[in-house]
Amino acid sequence: xxxxxxxxxxxxxxxxxxxxxxxxxxxxxxxxxxxxxxxxxxxxxxxxxxxxxxxxxxxxxxxxxxxxxxxxx
Ligand SMILES: [Zn+2]
Numbered sequence: 001x002x003x004x005x006x007x008x009x010x011x012x013x014x015x016x017x018x019x020x021x022x023x024x025x026x027x028x029x030x031x032x033x034x035x036x037x038x039x040x041x042x043x044x045x046x047x048x049x050x051x052x053x054x055x056x057x058x059x060x061x062x063x064x065x066x067x068x069x070x071x072x073x
Contacts, residue, residue, distance in 0.1 A: 032046050042054065
């Protein structure tokens with residue numbers, strides 16, 4: 001199976017486990033975004049290239065809910 005590097009202008013979180021930049025792999029079912037270091041690290045479901053899903057999983061400071069505060073005027 002072939003692996004592609006992700007274009008440098010696309011913002012990607014590093015792998016939560018090892019800090020590697022993710023790669024795209026083409027499988028028979030579609031594309032997955034995955035860690036190049038280990039299969040045990042996170043990879044997205046096969047299909048469209050889903051960097052967003054990768055980022056959501058690997059971000060180190062999760063956004064909890066919507067932190068918008070409405071100020072009483
Ligand atoms: Zn990793």
